[in-house]
Amino acid sequence: MTYFLWAAIVIVVLTMVALLYRIVKGPTPSDRVVALDTIGVALICLVGLLSVVVDSSFFLEIILLLAILSFVGTIAFSKFIEKGDIITRDDSR
Amino acid sequence: MKINNVILQFTAKIVFFMIFFYAVHIFFAGHYTPGGGFVGGLVTASAIVLLIIAFDLKTVQSILPINYIYLIASGLLLALGTAGIAMFTGKPFFTHFFDYFNLPILGKTSLHTAALFDLGVYLVVVGVTMTIIQTIGEDE
Amino acid sequence: MTILANILVVFFIAAGLVFIVVSAIGLLRLPDLYTRAHAASKSSTLGVMCILLGVFLHFWLIRDHFNPTILLGILFLFITSPVGGHIMSRSSYIAGVKPWSGTVRDDLKPEIERMKKEQKIK
Amino acid sequence: MNNFLLLPILIPFFFGMILMFGQKKISYQRITTLLGLFLSILCAAALVMNVHENGPQTVTLGSWPAPFGITMVSDMVSAILVLTTLVLTFFIVWYGFESIGKEREQFFYYPGVLFIITGVNGAFTTGDIFNLFVFFEVLLMASYLLIVLGGEKVQLREPIKYILINVLSSAFFVITVAFLYSVVGTLSMADISLKIAEVNQPGILTVIAVLFLLVFGMKAAIFPLYFWLPSAYSAPPIPVLALFGALLTKVGVYAITRTYTLFFTHDISFTHNLLLVLSILTIIAGSIGALAYFDVKQIIIYNIVIAVGVILFGVAQMNEVALKGAMLYLVHDMIIKAALFMLIGIIIYVTGTTNLRKMGGLMKTYPALGWFYLIAALGLAGVPPLSGFIGKLLIVQGGFEAGNIWSSIFILASSIVVLLSVIRIFIYAFWGQQGVLNEAVQKAKYNRLFVPTMILVVVSIFYGVGTEWFMPFMDDAAKILNDPSIYTDEVMKGGE
Amino acid sequence: MFQVLCIFIPLIAALFMPFFFKKVRSIHTGWFVLVVPIFLASYYATFIPITSKGDSVIAQLHWIPSLGISFVSYLDGLSLLFSILITGIGALVVLYSIFYLNRTKEQLHNFYIYLLMFMSAMLGVVQSDNMMTLYLFWELTSISSFLLIGYWFNRDKSRFGALKSMMITVAGGMLMLGGFVLLALMGDTFSIRELIAQAPELAANDLFVLALILILLGAFTKSAQFPFYIWLPDAMEAPTPVSAYLHSATMVKAGIYLVARFTPIFAQSEVWIWLVAGIGLLTLFWGSFFAVKQTDLKGILAFSTVSQLGLIMSLLGVGAIAFHVEGAADSAFKYATFAAIFHLINHATFKGSLFMIAGIVDHETGTRDIRKLGGLMSIMPVSFTVALIGSFSMAGIPPFNGFLSKEMFLTAMLSIAEFDLFNFATWGILFPIIAWIASVFTFIYSLYFVFRTFTGKGNIAQLPHKPHEAPMGMLISPVILAVLVVGIFFIPNIVADLFIKPAVIAIQPFLYTHPEQVDIHISAWHGVNTELLMTLGIFAIGFVLFLTLSKWQKIYNAFPAKLTLNNLYDFIIYELSGNWMYRLSSSYMTGSNRRYLGLMFGAFSLIVIGTLFSKDAFYVTFEGASPVHLHQVILIIVLVIGTITTVFAKSRITSIVALGAVGYTVSLFFVLFKAPDLALTQLVIETISVALFLLAFYHLPKFKKEQERNRFKFGRALVSFAVGAMVTLVALSAHSQKLVPSIAEYYKETVYSLAGGGNIVNVILVDYRGFDTLFEITVLAIAGMAIYGMIKLRLSRKGGKL
C-alpha cells in the first residue's frame, strides 16, 4: 500500500514537472495559466496522497483551499488576459 | 468591450457562499486543527475578490457597504481589548481565559478568549486585504 | 474489510492517476490552447475527483474518520473546474489567441464581431 | 509582574487605532494625538522613576514563564529611551501641525506617527529576539507609510531604496534569528544570554553575532551599510525626517547595544573589535558626506551617520564608563537631531531652498533662529556645557581605559568635522550677504514652527547643563549594560 | 562661593545687554558694561596681598559631582595675574570701544554680549582647577572669539577669519581634551593641583608623553604658535577693540597660561622642553620675519603678536629646564620663567596700546594699509606718541618695559648652552642665535610700524577720510597703557613682587615654595655683558636694515604663495572638505541603487564568510539529519527550475507565474515538513500576492531586455553568489551545531492543559506568542493604511511642500 502511494506521489510530481515544462514553454500566457491551473489540480492530488502517507487528516483542509484558490486564480488570470485588468470599477459603463 | 458573463456570475454567487462558510469553519477550527483567524480572513477576502472579479467594484460595494479602514481599526481594537482584559484582573497582559463547558448541541467545548483575539485578527486581515484591492481597483 | 477498503482506495487513486497523467500528456502534446484547456479542465477534474474520493474512503473506511471537507472539496471542484476552463478559453479567444490551424468550427467568431459592432468598438 | 511598563507602548498603539476613525477631522486628530502622547509621557516618566527605585521591571505576557512566552523587560536603558522617544515625538508632532500640511493630516499621518513610536518603544522594551523583529517591522511599516505619504515625486523615488534595504535586512534578520534558534534553541534574550554563557564560545556564535551586527547595522546605517540613508532621508517632509533622524537609526543602535552587551559577550576580542573598526569607518564615511555637500538636509543627515559611529564606538569598549557615555550620547543625539532637523525645516521654510550657497544674512531677519541654531550646532559638536559633551567625554575616557588610545583620539578629532559641517550652515545661512528669501513667509506660521523647536533646544541645553540629575539613571543603565546578569536574573525569576 | 560666581558675573551681565541696548538708546551700552570689569578688577585686586605671600584661595561649585566635575575658582599668583590682566585690560578695551563703535549704527548689544561672554570664559580658563571646566571655558573663548571676529558678519573676510580661528582653536581644544582625559585617567582626578601633587607617578605612565603632546596642541593652537598661527592674522577682521583685547592681551595668552600651569607636571619630560622651547623659538622667528612683509597695520601687529607669543613660550620651555638642573635657583635658568611672566605683562601693555592706535588710525583715516598711510605725526600727535612708546617698548629700547624683559630673555637663551642634557649641549647654541635674529626683525617691524604710519610725506589727501586727532575718550585707554609701559620700566620690582614672583612659584613649585625665594632683582643696568652687546647689535643692525627695507623686502616674494600654511588651510577647509570630498562622495554615492546594494551585500557576505572561516566555525555533520526521499528531490528540482525561470523569464507574466509556482512548491514543502498551518497560509498568501502582482502589472511597463556592461553583470553574479554561499554555509554550520535543545517541548506538554488548545502552532500564535501576532496584524493594518494613503493622496499634482 505504502509503495503504491509513493509511486502515485512520484507520478503526480512527474506530472507536475511535465506541466512546468508547459509553463516554461508557453507559448501564450493562456497556456501557462492553463498549465498552472492543472498544477493546482495536481497539487490537490498530491496533498491528498501525502496526507494518506503521513496518515494525518490535518492536511485535508488544504485541499478545499487549493481548489478555491485555483478557481479564483484562474478567473483572475482570464480576466487579466481578456482585459488586462482584473477589477473593473463599474461594469455598466 | 463588454461581454456578458452569465455563467461566471452565477457560479460566483454560489461559490461565494461556499467559500465564506468554509472560511468561518477554518476560523473556528483554528484552535484545534489547522486554520485560524488569519487564513480564515484571507479566504473570506478571496471570496469577496471573486465577487469583485465576477461583477465589478461598484456592485460589490453596494452589496457589502463596509468601510474597510474602520474594519481594520475595529479588528485591532478587539484584539487589543481581548489582550487587555487580563490587565484589569491583575494578570499579565495577554493572559487568556478559557474553560470547558458542556453546551447543549456542541457537546464539550472550550470557550476561550483567544477566539476573540483571533476574531480581531480575522477582521484586520479581511479589512486590509480588501482595502488594498479596493483602492487599487478604484484607482484610475 | 480493511483489504476490501484498501482495494477500493487503490482503485480510485489509480483511476485518478490515469486521468491526471492523460491530462498532462494532453497538455504537453495537444496543438493549441483550446484543446489543451479542454484536456486540463475535463480530464484532470475527473482525475482529482477520483483521487480525492480514494483519500476520503481511506480516511473513512480505514481510519474511521469521516471528513466532510473532502466531500465539500469534491463538490467544489465539480462546480468550478469546468467553469474555470470555460472562462479561460473564452477570455483567451477574446484576447486574440489563435486556434489551431486544424480547427473545424468557430462559432464564437461571428458572435464577437456582432457584439463589437453593437458596442461600436473597433 | 508589572503591566505598567507596557503602557508607553500600548497607549500610543491604542490612540493610533482610535485615530483610524475620523480620518478627515483634523482637530480631532491633533488633539487625540497630543493627548495620547502626553499620557504616554506621564507613564514613561513614572516608569523611569519606578525602574530607578525598584530595578528592572518585567512582565511575562500571557503569564507564560520566561523563556516560553514573550517577556517585556523595562530596564533603565529601555525606560530612558522610551521616555526620550515620546518626548521628542511630542515636539515633532507639535511642530508638524504647521508644516506637515492638511492633506497629510487627513491621510493617517498621526496614526503613522503613533504606530511608529509604538514600534520604537516596543523594540526598546522587548526581551524577546523575535518580538524585536516584529516591532522592527511595525516601525518600519509605519515609516514606509510616513515616507511616502503625500506622493510627491521624490517621495516615490527615493523610498524605493529605503524599503528595499529594509526588506532585505528584515529577511536577513529573520534568518539570523533562525540560526540563533538552531544553535541555542530559545528566543528569549535573557535565556539566550544564559545559554550562550553555558556553551563555551563556539565559533558559530561569533558568526551569528557578526550577522546580527550587520543586520542591525543596516538599520543603524553603519559602514558599509549606510548607502541608502542619505538619499532616502532627503525625501520625506521635515517633521517626518526629524522623526526618522531622531529615532530610526537609533533603534538599530539600541539593538546592537543590547545584543552586544547582553549575550554576545563570549568573544569580545573579535566581535567588539570588529564593531570598533566598523564604527570608526562609519565616522569617516559620515564625515566625508557631511563635508561634501552644501545642502542643509544632507549635512545633518550625514551627521546621523557620524553619531551612530560615535555611539557604537562607546559600545565597543565594553566598560562601564564608555557604556554610560554611549547612553548619554545616544539620548543627546536623539534630542539634538530632532532639534536640528526642526531648525533646518524652519531655515528651509524661510529661504525656500536647501542649497546653502543661495542662503545668507538670515541673522538680520531671524536672529533668534540663528542663535538657537548655533546652540544646537555647538551641542551636536559636543561643546561643553551643552548636551553632547559629557557623553563624548565618557566615551573617550572609556576608550582610553580600554586601551584604544588612537581611536579615541580619532573620536575627538571627528568632533571637529561635525563642528565644521554644522558651523558651515551657520556661516553660510546666517552670516554674509542677504540670500534668497521665501516671499510667502507668514510670521504667525514661523512663530508656531519656532516655539516647539525653541523648547526642544532648551531641553537639550537642560540635558547638557543638568547632566548631574540624569546621572543616577545613566549609572543604572550603564550598570545593566555592563553586567547582563542583572537583566537575566530579573527575567528568569519570572517577573514576580 | 562668591568667588566662583565672579567668573559668571560677566555672563550674567550679558543677559541684560539687549535690554540696555533697546531700552536705553540714549546712553552708549558700553557704559553699563564698563562697570563689570572695573568691579571685577577691583575685586581681584583685593587678593593681591594674599597671593603675593605665596598663598592661594580656592572656592568650588559642583556641576557634575558624580564625575568629579566642578567649577573651581583657584586663585594663586598665576591665575590672579591673569585675572587682573583680563579684567583690567577688559575695562580699558570697553572704554575704548565706547568711542570706537557707533551707538546708532552698530548692533552693540551683540558686541557686548560676546565680549562679556569672552570675559567670563577667560576668567574661567585661568581660574579653573578642574580640567573639564577649564576645557569648557577654553571652548567658550573660542566660540566668543568666533562670534567677535564675525561681528561684521556680512563681510566675507570676517566670516572667513571667524571660521578659521574657530576651526583651528577648537580642533586644538578637542585634542587637548584628549590629553586631559588621559591625565585624569593616570591620576584619577580632574583637579590640576592634585595632579601636580602626584607628578612623579604620572611621568612613569606610558601615555604621559601622548597626553603632553595633546595638551600642547591645545596650547599651541590657542596661542598661535607655529604652524597654527595662521588664524591670528585673519582674526584681525574683528573690530579693533576685540583685536586689542582677545588677540593680543588675553585669549592668545590662554595657551601660555596652560603651558605655565602644566609646567610642574610636564617639565619632567624632555619632549616638553624641546617642544615648548623649540616651537616657541621658531614661532618667534617666523612671526617677526613675516611681520615685516605685512602691509596692513593690524597685520603687522598680528604677526608681531605671534612672534611675541613665541618668545614667551620659548621662555617657558627654557624655564622648565630648571627642573632637571641641580641648584637651578642660582643659575641663569631661573630668569627664563620670570622673564616669561614679565614679558607677558609688558606685552599686554604695549601691544594693547598699539592695537588701539591702529584702530584709531583706521577709524580716523579709513584705511589700515600702510602703503597709503604716512605723515600723520603732525595731525595726530597724541596717537603718535603712544605708538612710539609702544613700538619702542616692543623693539626693546629703553626706557620702556620691553627693554627689561628682552634683556632677561636674552640672558635666559644664553643660559641654554650651559645645559648638557637632552642634546642641548649640541643644539642649544642655536637658541641665542635664533633669538637674536628674531629680535633684529622685531626691531625692524617695530620701527616699520610706527614710522611708516606717522612720518614721511604720506598722501593725506587721498585717504578715505580726512584725518584728524582722535577724540579724547578714544585716547584714554591707549594713553593709560602707554603710561604703564613707561611706569613699569621705572618700578619693575614692585610689579615683580606683587605679580611676577607669585606667578613664578606657581609655575615652578619644584624650585620655590615662597615668593621671597625668587632671587631676582630687575635692573635696567647690569653692567656690560653679552646680553647688552647683543642688544646693541640688534639696534645697530636693525636700524640699518630698516633704512634699507625697500631694497630687501622683495625677498618675501620669493616664497611661493602655494606653499604657505594659509594655503594648506584653505585647501583643507575649502578644497579638500568641499570639492574633493564632494567628488569622492559622488564617486560612490551615485544614487544607483544597484551599486549600493552590490557594495553592501558584497561587504556583508565577505565579512560573514570571513568570520566563519577565521573562527573555524564551519562544520557539517550528517548526524541527526532526516533522510531524503525521492519525491522531495523532485520537488527540489521543481523549485529550482521555477526559480531559474523566474530569474530569466523574458516576459513579466512568465516571471510572475513562475514565482507563483515557486510559492506553491514552497507550500508543498510545508506539507512535506508537516506544517499544515503554514501550507494553508502560504497558499492563500501566494494567491493573493499573485493577484496583487497582476493588478499592479496592468500599469507597469513590460520587461525590457537588460542591457548592461559585462563588468556589472559579473559583479552582480558574484555578489549574489556570495550571498547564497554565505546563507548556505552558515545554515549548514548552524544546523550542525545544535548546542542546546529547543524550548519546544514545553509547548507540547502544556498546550492542552494550560492553553486549552490542540493546534500547537495556532496556540503559540494567539496565546504563547500572541503579542507577536497582535503587532503582526498591526503591520498589516499599517500597510493597508499606507496603500490607501499612497493611492488617494497625491500632492505631486499640487507641488506643495514645506
Add this chain to the structure above:
Amino acid sequence: MEIIMAFVCGFLFMAAIYLILSRSLLRIIIGTGLLSHGAHLLILTMGSFKGSAPPVLTEGVTDFVDPLPQALILTAIVISFGVTAFFLVLAYRAYQELKTDDMTELKGSDDIE
C-alpha cells in the same frame, strides 16, 4: 535533508539577490518574493525536520515536529505579505508619477550640491 535544504535556501537567496540587483523595479519586487520564500524555508530547516507528526494534538501521537519555527514563519509570512503589497503599490505609483520603472533612471536627488 536539512543539508540539501540549506543549499536550496542558499540558491533561493542567490536568485533573489540576483533579481534585486537588476534594473527593473518589478524584477526587484519579484526578487523580494523569492527572498522571503528562502527565508521561510530556512527557518523551517533550522528548526530541523525531526518528528513524525504535525504539531496538532492527536491521540496517541507524541512525536511532534518543532512547532515554534512554524509559528515564527507564520508571523514572518504575514509581515512579508504586507510589505510586498506595499512595495508593489509603491512601484505602481512610482511608475505613474515618474514614468519609468528602471532603477538607473530612478536615481537622482544626488544632483544636489
